[in-house]
Amino acid sequence: MLPFCPGCSNRLIMEEGQHCHHFACNTGPYVNNITCKVTTRKYPKLKExxxxxxxxxxxxxxxxxxxxxxxxxxxxxxxxxxxxxxxxxxxxxxxxxxxxxxxxxxxx
The missing domain is CATH 2.20.25.10 (N-terminal domain of TfIIb)
Known part of the structure; x- marks a missing residue:
């Protein structure tokens, strides 16, 4: 999932802060703190x-x-x-x- 800025619709970049990571907009002031750990893994079924x-x-x-x-x-x-x-x-x-x-x- 790629997060987008609600103001300008640009893709948000992930930045590392002092206490947490957050998504930030390159062109505007929008910042979205990451409050929980999100991980997903998909293991494809191998073909016989x-x-x-x-x-x-x-x-x-x-x-x-x-x-x-x-x-x-x-x-x-x-x-x-x-x-x-x-x-x-x-x-x-x-x-x-x-x-x-x-x-x-x-x-x-």
């Missing part, structure tokens, strides 16, 4: 790897390869290559465990 790749539909008709899953050690995994960076960077390799109970996803 399947969300980024298009959920279950993205893994249809992909190849599988003989590579062990690092979580359950199943010997086969699905493999998919996607371009996630600019054109001069190599493609990113995504893996998903073939074991229906594990379905661990990771990238290389």
């Amino acid at each position: 790897l399947d969300d980024m790749l298009g959920r279950v539909a993205a893994w249809k008709n992909v190849n599988s390869t003989a590579e062990p899953c690092p979580k359950c050690e199943h010997p086969w995994v699905y493999i998919m290559w996607l371009k996630t960076h600019s054109t001069d960077k190599p493609m990113t390799t995504f893996y998903k465990c073939c074991n229906a109970r594990c379905v661990h996803c990771w990238r290389d």
Whole structure:
């Protein structure tokens, strides 16, 4: 939230006083003391790897390869290559465990 001066509508700047902080107007005499501590934190929900790749539909008709899953050690995994960076960077390799109970996803 950005505070604005009620007289001239300029954005107020925060200044440090002797006993407290306050918002003050650059062009006028308006001063608003800060009387309480205001903090807000928002932690965004991180997307799952399947969300980024298009959920279950993205893994249809992909190849599988003989590579062990690092979580359950199943010997086969699905493999998919996607371009996630600019054109001069190599493609990113995504893996998903073939074991229906594990379905661990990771990238290389």
